[in-house]
Amino acid sequence: MVLSVQACELEEQEAIWIRIPPGDPVEAVAESLAAHEIVRSARAFERFARMGRKHLGIKPGMYPFRARTPMGKVLAMLREGRPDAKRIRVKEGVWLSELMPVLGRTLDIPIDSLKLAVRDSALRAELGTAAETVEGYLYPTTYYVPVNATPLEVVRQMVDTFEARWRPEWDDRLAALNFTRHEIVTLASIIQGEGPLDLDRPLVSSVYHNRLSSNQRLQADPTVVYALGRRGRLYNKHYEVKSAYNTYRVSGLPPGPICQPSYHSILAALYPPETDYYYFVANAAGQHVFSRSYREHLNTIRAVRDSRSAADSKQ
Structure with missing residues (x-):
């Protein structure tokens, strides 16, 4: 029987993940595929898989499928096999410093190795980020990471998901705003840090765009919290912390994102409503x-x- 199923939600349901344990009979595999609408008929898939005894080559593992996948493609994937995987949830607004210990514990990877991976120069060059890490580019969603993945492969999987969710038309929008992508992702991360309500994000974005346009400092509390390196209540003394990320002391945007922004935060940063707030x-x-x-x-x-x-x- 199938032990776990997870719909990997980005802005839309992109894949249905199914884990097939060792020794699962073809009947159980077929029933599970049909139950989750990957194939139309369990009986038809079972008959198809038994032709030429191909069902004997089905391998255990974690598999991503789309609804209504052709039976031949499904069977080919199951026969090719995939390594077992572990589930990782990257939450919206999480800091790299908070995510690294979770990845390390779940995947049994040394944190020092993960810290090197998020600083990988080639990866940062591909993203065009001026910051020291890939903070902001580990797209928040659910991942299934192969148990034998290297630290860089783990990070790249998340960065690749960010790239897949970045829409081509957004590049034209960047030009219209006269922003780089890195600047927009940085702004989106600040918008994300202001709170959990998607409804507020467009107006929060308009405030920050207005301040940037009028050469006012952003004075965004989430940047102070990030500069301090700990979450919690802010007091007057905290606003004086010396950091390039403290937008009460420095003008413009900080050097890079302060968290992993959601799709809605990126959208708000790109398309602020016109206000005088x-x-x-x-x-x-x-x-x-x-x-x-x-x-x-x-x-x-x-x-x-x-x-x-x-x-x-x-x-």
Whole structure:
């Protein structure tokens, strides 16, 4: 029987992963393929596989399929075989420093080797990144990584997924915005860091585009958190941390992304709505309230604080 099935979701369902353990009979394989609509008929696939006793060559492993794959192609993949794989989830907004220990534990790979892989000069040159690592380019989704994969192969699988999700028309959009791809991915990572709500991302993007256009500092809290190297509440002293990533101290964008941005964050960075917003603050519900002027922003902050205090007093 099939032990696990995972639909690998990018912006759309791209592949259905099925693990076939050693000794699985062809009947069970056929039933599983049909149940997940990879083939139309379990009985037809079983008959097809038994022709010439080809079913005896089916190998165990983790296989990616698309719905309605021709039976000949399915059987060829099963006979060719794939190494067993381990499941890895790259979460939206995760830092490389947070991801490395997870990869190391799950794949039994030394963290030092992974740190070298994410700094690979050839890989960074292909991406056109000016940063020291491939931070921002490990696309957030679910991966099945072969158990014998090298550190560089693991990283490249994730970078290749980023490249596959990058749309050709976005290159034209970069030219219209006068941004490089690296700059947009960096901006997208800051937008990602501002919160989990996709609904807010376009307006957050508009604020940062407006600030960049008017030569104002971004003053983005997520960049300070990243510069500190730890997540948590920020205090006044933290905004003075000396780092090229601290956008309260430096103008423009930081040297590179601060996390792995989602598809929606990249989209927001590329297509900001036209607004005259320059400020925002999160309310008690986690949604952002946007302001056009600093005075309006201060009033909004007071209103948000009063609302939170009133809510706390009722508890």
